[in-house]
Amino acid sequence: MYKPTERNAQNSLAMMNYAYDTSLQETMILTEAFHTDRVICDNGSLYKFIWVQEGKLTLIVDHVEIEMEQDEIISVSNLHRTEFKNVSGRYLALLFNENFYGIYKHEKEVSCSGVLFNGTSGIVHLRLPIADSELLHEVVDRMVTEYILRDNLQGEMLRLLLKRFIILCTRLARKQLSGFPVNEKGFDIIQRYYVLVDNHFKEKKQVQAYAALLHRSPKTLSNLFAAYGMPSPLKIIQERVVTEAKRLLLHTSHSIKEISVILGFESVGTFSRFFKNMTGENTSAYRKRLQ
Structure with a gap:
């Protein structure tokens, strides 16, 4: 069982709140x-891990309610809007942000984009x-130590520790999302x-189009996703498009026609039919109901 360090045990009643910011707009x-x-809540550049330490937490991510309990953790990309509905405990x-740790820049080292962070719903x-849980607590303890030290190596040490945190979560996600021992090659695809x-x-x-980029046939991709219990390749594309459509409808003043152009649809009618098929309501009704 994890035991806090003496320093953190002494400070356990205090609210943990540490920030690292630089003139290069690097933030952790x-x-x-x-x-x-x-x-912070309104900062749209931040990637997020939210980890419940005690009790329960209710979040709303892009208008979807998520219930969390102790020792549950979610990863949320910078594209998602996150709101706290209820906090009954500690998290x-x-x-x-991307300036502090570039998800795609470090993709070959950590391989977390597409698993922990993607733009779908x-x-x-x-x-x-x-x-x-014990391993992640140990990483957090070391992060706190680095925040307190404040020397000229602080940024690099925090980056290394964040990388460690991401790797641990990525490994766990690969296990839990597949539901069985992971075939590295298949999961990488x-x-x-x-x-x-x-x-x-x-x-x-x-x-x-994506099958060609991956040098696979569409049928091979469909079989692979089915074997892992994942949504179909087409469903993933559709979910990504409709998620972006919802964000543009709710968080911008763009007209329906402008949104259809931004998302690459041939006409506003094609976009409207796609949105209705995916959500069960038309674009205007969706915007009016949730704005």
Whole structure:
């Protein structure tokens, strides 16, 4: 069972709240008060890990309610809007921006984009076994130590520790998302597919286009995703497009026609039919209901 260091045990009653910011706009934040800080909540550049330490937490991510309990953790990309509906206990939020740690820049080292962070509406929600919880607590303890030291190596040390945290969560996600021992090659293709969809969904909306980029046939991809119990390749594209459509409808003043152009649809009618098929309501009704 994890035991806090003496320093952290002494400070356990105090609210954890540490921030690293530089003139290069590099940001990494470790806080138990994310929900009370309007500036941080409104910062659309932050990737987020939210980890329940005690009790329960209710979040709303892109208008989808998520219930969390002790030793559950979610990873949320900078594209998702996150709101706290109810905090009944303690949680820890680890936040960082692309300038501090580039997800795609470090993809070959960490391989977390497409697993922990992608732009779809599907949020990675993990249950931490005791051993994994202990390892993540140890990393957080070391982060706190580095925040306190404040020497000229602080930024690099925090980056290394964040990388360690991400690797541990990525390993756990690969196990839990597959539901059985992971075939590294197969799971790597799934990750790469998610990354490609994130990068190209506005101009590429057919599985064939992504299959060609991955040097696989569409049928091979469909069989692979089915074997892992994942949504179909086409469903992933559609979910990414409709998720972006919802964000543009709710958080911008763009007209329906402008949004259809931004998302690469041939006409506003095609976009409207797609949105209705995916959500069950038309674009105007959706915007009016939730804005």
